[in-house]
Amino acid sequence: MVVNKPDLTVAIGDWQLANPIMTASGTFGYGAEFADFVNLNRLGAIVVKGVSVKPRIGNPPPRIVETACGMLNAIGLENPGIDKFLTEKMPQLQNFTCGVVVNILGDSLEEYCTLAERLKETAIAAIEVNISCPNVKKGGVAFGTDARMVYEVTRCVRERSNKPIIMKLSPNVTDIAAMAAAAEEGGASAVSLINTLLGMAIDIRTRRPKLANKVGGLSGPAIKPIALRMVWQVAQRVKVPVIGIGGISTVEDVVEFLLAGATAIQIGTANLINPGVAEELVDGLENYLLENKIAAVKELINGLLA
Amino acid sequence: MVVNKPDLTVAIGDWQLANPIMTASGTFGYGAEFADFVNLNRLGAIVVKGVSVKPRIGNPPPRIVETACGMLNAIGLENPGIDKFLTEKMPQLQNFTCGVVVNILGDSLEEYCTLAERLKETAIAAIEVNISCPNVKKGGVAFGTDARMVYEVTRCVRERSNKPIIMKLSPNVTDIAAMAAAAEEGGASAVSLINTLLGMAIDIRTRRPKLANKVGGLSGPAIKPIALRMVWQVAQRVKVPVIGIGGISTVEDVVEFLLAGATAIQIGTANLINPGVAEELVDGLENYLLENKIAAVKELINGLLA
C-alpha cells in the first residue's frame, strides 16, 4: 500500500508556504538562535524580532515575569535598527530556504512607510506590521486600537512595498474584526493575530510592579482561548488569509486554529520553553493528517462545524 | 506584649465591610451551597448569581471547559428570575450577617431599571450591575462595551434604587477606564472588574466548539495579569472605590489587587476549585497584616510605589 505524504502547503496570496507553521516575532530571535534545535528550513516561515528605523535599547530590567500558564514581557522592542538589521542580520537570514518575514514597528506613520521602503530590495517573503506600538503623534494611543489608523498604516505600507503585507493585530480592542476589516480595506495581504494582551504583576514585598515598565504583554497557553475566539471572529469577517497566534504549543492547538479559520499559525512563547517545538509541530501536524487520513492541511482551514 | 488584631474593615461609600473579601457572582451560588465549607458570616460580602426579570434556563450543555490555568463558561445566565429569587432565595440570604450583593442583568435598559426597583424593599447591601450582557435592542452589542450605554444603565439604576450601585465592567473593550468613568458619571457607588474575557475552545475530534454556545467567558488564574492591569488603570481614573476581580486565589493575589488600587476584591473561579478558599483568604489576609505589622488593610489600598 502506498502511503501518500499529506500536502502541508498553504498559500498567503501568491506566497506559497511549505507548511503553516511559522515562528512569532520576538520569540525566535533572528532564527540563528534556534539553529541548533530546529532545522529552520523545515518551517513554513520564520518571523524575526521587530525592527524599527532607529536602534532601540529596549526597556530597563526586569523585563519578563512568569505568570499562571503564561508570561508578561516588556522588552521594549529592543532591536539594532533597520540599517544594522540589513547589514548584519539580513545576510545570514538569506541562507535559510524557508520564508523570512520581517516584523516592523514605528512610532509614527512615516516610520512604518520608511521601513517598508527600506525592505524593498531584500529577498524576504513578507512584511509583518506590528501596530501594537503607541503612536507618539496621537498621544500614545496604539495604532492597532483605532480602525482609521490601522487603515492608514496598512495603505502606506502597501503603497511603499512590493511584498505581501501582514498586519499584526492587537487584542486590546473591543472589536478586533473591525480592525481586521480596516487592514483588509487598506490592502493587507493577510492579518496575523493576536499580539500580547496588556497585563501587570506586582511584587507585594517591594510594592512595585514586577516589570520596570509597569505593564507588559501577556502571552502563552493562558491566552489561547482568547486568541482562538478572535481568530474565529476575524476569519468570518475578512477574506484575506488569517494567521493565528496565541498560546500555541501542541499539534491540537495548531489544528484548533486552522479549524477556526487560520491559514497558518505562529508559535511564540512555546519556542522559549521548548526550543525544538517548531519543528516538532511540523512533524506532528504531518502525523496528525496521516493518522486522520486527511490528504491536505488546507482541508482543515475553516473546517469548524456549526 | 499585646498583639492588636489588624483592622480589616473597608468602606464602599457608606457601606462598611468587615473585610475586603467578597465572592464573585456565578461562582458562589446563593451562598447556601458553600455553608458547609465556609462560615459565610466571616466574609466581607457575598454576591449572588445574576438575576434577570424573567427566569432563564441558560445555555444548552456543554457549558464549561477547562483551559490552561483557567476555564471557559457559557452558563447563559441561568437563574430563577426576580420573582422566585425574592420569594425563594431572599429569605435564606437574610439569615447571613455578612453583606449580600445582588447581581442583576438585563437585555434592555428597562429590564435593569425594573430590577433595581424590585430590589428596593429588600435588606441587601448593594446591587451589582452586570453589563456584559448583549443589548437586544442595539443589535446585541454588550452594554458594557459602549460608554454611552454604561452611563445610561448606571443612571437609570441609580435613580430607581436606594442601594449602593456597583457597576461590573467588561474587559472586552479597548479602554476600560473610559467605561469606569462613564459609570462614575452615571452615579455608580463603585465599579467592579473584570468580568470574563470572551474565549473559545474547539474539539478537534468532532470539529465543533467545545461549548454549545460556541464562545464563553474565560476566568481563573490565567486572566489575573489582565485583571490587575485593568484595576490599576481604572483606580487611577475614577474616585469611586474599585472592586478587583480576576484569577484571585491566594493572599498574595489579594494584596496585589489592593496595592493596585482595589478597595475590595471578589473571588470567582477559585471558589469552584477550593470551596473553602474565601474564608481561608480572610484568615490569610489577617495573618499577612500581622506578620508585616500593618495595622489596617486600608493602608494597602493604592499602595503601589512608583
Next chain:
Amino acid sequence: MTMHAKAKHQLQGEIREISCRDEYCRMTIAAPAICHVAAAGQFVMVKPAADKSNDPLFRRPFSLHQVVDGLLTIIFKIVGRGTRNLAKMQAGEVLDVVGPLGKGFQLSSEPRHYLVGGGMGIAPLHLLAESINRQNPQSEIIALLGARTARELDAFADLQDLRFLRVELATDDGTAGHHGLVIDLLERAVAAGGRGAVYSCGPWPMMKAVALYCRAKQLPCQVSLETVMACGVGACLGCAVSGADVAGDGYLHVCKDGPVFEAGKIWL
C-alpha cells in the same frame, strides 16, 4: 461556624493504599467525616493537597466505590492529566477531598435488584450492592458488568467476590463472559429472573439502552450520569443536562440533582 450538621466536608485525607495495574488504579483515603455521611452513588472531588499548580485547574470527580471504617476507596482509570497525576501519588501523601457530593441511588424496596455497570461505571456498584444488602439481606442482587475487555473487569475483582451478589459479565472482545453488550445480559436476566429495580452506571449509549429497555418493560430505573464538573456543589451550573421535558423543566444539574436520576426525569 454555622451550627447545622454538615452534609459535605472538605478535608485533607491521607492516602493509605494506592495500586495501579495497567491504567486502572485503586486508591484508599482516610476520610472519616465523609465516610460518616456517604451514600451509594455519591461522589467526591479530589486534588493532590501539595499541588500548587493551576494546570490542570479543576478537581476531578470519582464515585465512592467502598466506604469502610472511615476509609473511602475510589477506582479510577488513567485517561488524562488529572488521573495521571493522581496515579503518581503514593501512600502517605495527602489528597484534598470534597464530599460526599450529589444525590446517590434510591434504594428500592423491590425484592430483586439489577445493577448494570459498564467500564468505570462499575465503580459505584460495590457500595450500592452493600447498601441494598444491608437494608434488606434477603434482597436478590444481580450485577451485570460490561467492559471492553477482561482486564478492565479485573479492576473490580472485589465486587465480583461479594457473596450476596450474583455476577454476570460481558466484554466487547469476548475475553470474559458474554461476547457482546451488557444490555443483552439484562434482557436475559430479567426474562429468566423476573422484574426488579434497575440501577445503571456507565457509558451513555449503554445507559440509554438500559433506560429505554426499562421504559418499555416498565421497570423502575435509575441512571448515574457524568459531565464535566467545576464545583461539584451546585454553584457554577456548569454540569447541566436536559431534563425529560426540556421546554418545561429546563436543565438539571448533575452534581446537585444527580449524579443519579430516575431515568424518566432526563432526556434520553
Next chain:
Amino acid sequence: MTMHAKAKHQLQGEIREISCRDEYCRMTIAAPAICHVAAAGQFVMVKPAADKSNDPLFRRPFSLHQVVDGLLTIIFKIVGRGTRNLAKMQAGEVLDVVGPLGKGFQLSSEPRHYLVGGGMGIAPLHLLAESINRQNPQSEIIALLGARTARELDAFADLQDLRFLRVELATDDGTAGHHGLVIDLLERAVAAGGRGAVYSCGPWPMMKAVALYCRAKQLPCQVSLETVMACGVGACLGCAVSGADVAGDGYLHVCKDGPVFEAGKIWL
C-alpha cells in the same frame, strides 16, 4: 539538519542520582552531548520531561557543577515551585535538558586564582576549579566560600575535598569558618598570598563588593550573574542587565553575553 557542529543541545536526560538534604539537592543527569561541549560557568535549562503542565511555565536554569563521563551534576536549593518539582523527581525519571548555554569563565593565565562563591553561587566553582587545574596543574587555586550557615556549605562538600584546592569558609552565623563575609576572606587572602585572577558567583551584594575591591586593587575579575530567564538562548531578550556604560552600550543579555562577565563590563 544543518551540518554545522552543534554548540547547544536539547536532550532527554535520565536522572542517575538525586539526593536532597534539607533544602539542598544534588542531581546527576546522563547528558553526553551536553557534557561533550560544556565549559565552566555555563548552565543548563531543565524541565521534567513528563511534565505536561504549563504552570509553572518556564524551564529553570542551573549552573554546571560537575561534568564527568557524560554525566552532568547540578546542585540546587529548593526555593519555589520549580525547584520543588525537581526535588520530587527520582532516579530513572527523565529531564528535558537544554544546554550548555551562555558564556562561561575565561580561564586566566595568572598563576593564582581566587574563586569566590556565596550560597548557591558556589555551584559552578567545582567545574571551574577542575578546569583551571586541568589547564595548568601548577596553578594555585584558593576557594573562598561564604554562606548563611554551615548546612548550606555542606551541599558543596565535594568541592571542599578537591586536593588541588585550598578552601576557606565564612558563614553569616559563624557555624563554620570565619564569622562574617566572604569579602573579608578575599581581602585577607590577597593580602597574604598576593595578586591573582578573581572569579565570583553568588548574591549580588557579595559580587558587587568583590568587583569593587578588585577594581580598587586592579585585579582581573569575572562575575557570574543571575536573572529570570525565559529562553536561555538569546532570543527573547528578557534577561537584560545594564552594561557599564548604559547610555552607550545599552543592555547586555545574561544568557548570551553571560552569565559570566568581566566585572568592568557591567553596571555595578
